[in-house]
Amino acid sequence: MPRAARSFADDLRARSDDELAALLLARPDLTRPAPADITSLAARASTRASVQRALEHLDGGALRLVEALLVVGADGAAAALGASKKAVEQGIRELWAKALVWRASGGWRTARAVGEILTHPAGLGRSTAELVTHPSTLALSPTTTPDEVADAEARLTDRARAVIEQLRWGSARASFTTPALRAVRDELVRAGLMVALDGDDAVIPREVGLALRGGRLSREPWAPPQPEPRHVDQADADTAAAGEVLDLLWRLDDVAAAWDEEAPRVLRTGGLSVRDHRRLAARLDASSELTAFVLEIGHAAGLFASDGEIDATWRPTDLYDEWTTWSPARRWTALALAWRDTVRAPGLAGQSVDGTLVNVLGKDAAWPLMRARRRDVLDVLAALPAGSAPTIDDVEALLRWRRPLRLPAGAPTHADVVLREAAWLGVLGRGAFTSAGRALPAADPSSAADVEAVTTAMSTALPEPVDQVMLQGDLTAIAPGPLAEEAATFMRRAADVESRGGATVFRFSDASLRRLLDHGVSSAEALELLRRHSMTPIPQALEYLLGDVARRHGHVRVGSVSSYVRSDDEAALDALVADTGLASLQLRRIAPTVCVSPMPAATLLDVLREHRHAPVAETSDGGVVVRAATVERAPTPSRRTTPVQVHTLDAGEAEQLAGRLRAAEKDAVRPSEHDAHTRIPSCDPTVTLALLQDAAAESVPVWIGYVEAGGDIKRGLFRPASVTGGRVTGQLGDTSPVTRTFSIHRITGVASA
The missing domain is CATH 2.30.30 (SH3 type barrels.)
Incomplete structure (x- = not known):
């Protein structure tokens, strides 16, 4: 056990270098910036902000022990918690390692700021000495014994006894707003069970409250919740999750294909419009919530982004092209790590926040606390036995035990949202943590070994890709498993997905085959690709359909031009077309008096004038455009923003800092x-x-x-x-x-x- 010290600072000075390093790792906020010596470290460790942060990271057991130390001290903690003295001593050592308690000559004491933060430990009120100036104003003395409190309670009327029963395990303070309730309050004050405060309020003194509880701080045992979740075979959970993973990868590819065909505009306020969101949901055959999740997870992984143009649109990124070349398991790992670490909250899309509709991919669909909540849920699931499928209530109970100050009773945990996203992502299968999901919480994205470990865990669950499908006579094709990249790209262009599951069913149609030909594939090449990727001969109906579509494909052609040159003098146009110096304009004659060019009209005018021609610009109705005087302006410099950087502390840095603090203390x-x-x-x-x-x-x-x-x-x-x-x-x-x-x-x- 630690030796007694004269002060909190002396307690820190008496610690070994290893104990100081352990403190710095447990409370890394003490190291930013690095303290000059142990005296500065002690001052920082006792500040309200630092102690508040340390208390928020305590679980329910450690927090109740801190409350017991504040109320009854170390000697009475075991009885107040209903625990063994050995367990209490071990808990106190852990609190001492975090510098939340220290050992004075008179016994264990909490850090000064602990009592300032936990003003009502375990829901108990302040002590009698703090509530009243003269304890004689109470019918009972500050040293009220349990027997005296029991006698006073026994003499109460039924209504007063009902009020005490309601306040016994809840808040010690209550408001009495009606004449009848004020009469009850007066009765309780006269009985010495409450102290009247300003207005209609009254509070039960700490000593009386503890006696009413029979000396116990809580009626629940001093132990974490013990849920009894249903059991799911791990192999079944991994197999079910593999299906969700393949669906997610398919949907991401569908989004990329849809945006390659027609890129939606970026709203002026950022995000995707509701109309484009619904249109994409219909194409993916998914709910609005699932579509928002697919878009947000793709955006978080860097697969989709704004192209940054003046009229900005949403498009796949260069990383998406690289991502499609990876194995399915590696692609999933990138998505899972992005989901774990992103502050985006897809569940907010479509909701109204402060009267404003939240658009998917918009700035309002970010909630920084969501990242911490996902990690908490993953840690809770990882702590359960393999194959456990807890309910939402089980997860919420464990979350509240894990973070009692951040998630008190009544505070929303959003565990249902995290579990739903985890199921869509394939982190959960049939409600149980998957093998790949179990490797996810501790994985470091910058560590190749960690990324490979998560990838390997998922690859064992995913079926091997196949490169052939079974063509049917009803213009359908069945893929008996996930398709390899080449086969998947071909089938996505040549056919539409009709159903997914263990096997994927595709259907060929006029529109799908026309889409294939639009990508530059000839009918002969299409037949060759069908033979290469088919386990069965090509049905005659499909071959005839492809031939019919190919015969009609390209009969009508559409092109585009950016500008034209018109002149009534055909000889002048002959000279322009024949001038080799104007080859860059790519002039093409479409009529005796008209030439067209892919160049913008302004460029066309400038180049013709440079070559000693005298063109003028005209409007769509033939009128001459008069150039207005322009004033050149310098571009407005862009405002740079500094990205947020998160610094972590490892064991080596903690040991070095502890050594420097020790050396500084010796010189002081x-x-x-x-x-x-x-x-x-x-x-x-x-x-x-x-x-x-x-x-x-x-x-x-x-x-x-x-x-x-x-x-x-x-x-x-x-x-x-x-x-x-x-x-x-x-x-x-x-x-x-x-x-x-x-x-x-x-x-x-x-x-x-």
Whole structure:
């Protein structure tokens, strides 16, 4: 067990380098920026913000232990929690490792800010001494025994007893707003079970509340929830998830094909319009929610993005072309890691937030907390035995135990949304965690070994790709498994998907074969590809259909031009076409007096004028365009934004920082060496504030350096009494102390006395 220390800072100084490194790993916020020495580390570790962050990462068991230490201390914690002393001691050691408690000469104490944050531990009110100035105003004394509380409760009327029963395990404070309820409140105050506050409120003192609970902090056991989920065979879960994975990959390819044909516009406010969203959902034969998930996961993985043009549209990216060459398992790994780490929340698409409709791929469809929630759900699922298929209630209970401060009772967990997305993605199969999903939570995207491990786990579940289909006489084709890339590309162009599942059914039609020919494939090449990718001979009906479509394909042709040149003088046009210097204009004569060019009209005018011609621009009705005077402007410089960078701390960095802190502490003046002549080192205002708050809480003197009103720097022995509002009040001096109040910014440094 740790040795007793004089102060929180001394407790940290007494730790070994390994214990300091473990503290830095458990609370990485203490390292940004790196503290100068252990004194600065102690000051930062006791600040409200840092302690709040550490408490939010405690699970339900650790948080209840902290509450027990605040209410009954270490000696009574085991009885208050209904746990063994050995388990409590082990829990206290874990809290000590995170610097949330320290061992004083009188026993274990919580860090100062813990009590400031947990003002109502376990739902109990403040102590009697804090609630009333004169405890004699209560019918019962502050040291009320359980027997006295039981006697007082037994003498209550039925209505007052019902109120106590309702408040026993809930909040200690209540409002009594009607005359009848105020009469009940007065009865409870007279009985010594409550203290009247301002207005109609009253609160049960902490000692009375604990006695009403029989000395227990909670009626639930001090243990995490033990769900009993149904069991699913792991192989069945992996097989079911493989089907979802193949469907997801197909849908992403369908989106890319649809946007290659007709790219939808990017809304002025960002995102995809509701009309394009619905149109795509109809093409994918999927719900609006599933379509939003497919688009958001593709966008998060970098497969779809805005092309950045003035009239911007959504298109597949260059990465998509590379992604399609990967194996199905590797493609899924990229999607799964992107889903785990993205802040996008596809479930928000289509909802109204503050009266504004959230569009898929829009800026409002982002929710940073969704990333943390996905990781929490994945960690909960990974902790369950293999094959467990928990219900949503089971997952929510485990989430609330895992993050009790962030997810108190009544707060939405969004576990149903995460589980639904995990099922669409193939992380869950039949409600159970898949083998690939189990490898996902700890995978590092920058580690090739981790990526390969997730890919290997998924590849064992996916069936081997096939490169042939079975052609049917009814113009359908059946793919008995996932198609290889070449076969999949051909079938996606030549036929439409009619149904998916263990096998995929395609149907050939006039429109699908015309789509194939539009991609530059001739009828002979199409027949050759059909023979190559078919297990069966080509049905006569399909061959006739292909021939009929090919005969009609291309009879009518459509082209485009950007500008034209018109002249009544045919000889002038002959000279333009024959001029080799104008070859770049690609002039093509379509009539005796008209030539067309793919170049823009402005370019055409400039080039003709450079070659000593005298063209003029004309409108669509033949009128002459008069050029208006223009003023050139410099382009507005783009505003650069700095991307968010997340720094993590590894074990090696923690050990190095712990060594530097130890070396700095050795070079610093020992607290016991401070006297009236020792130099007081300068302190950061945050460190100064924390040291003074600790000294006030522990009623110990400190040496301070301070600046007088005239600018003189002085020093003295100071006994702080209170620290509020950036000012500290206490007694300055040793032999004849005087009460002084200092602003924190006027104190240059603090050192232990």
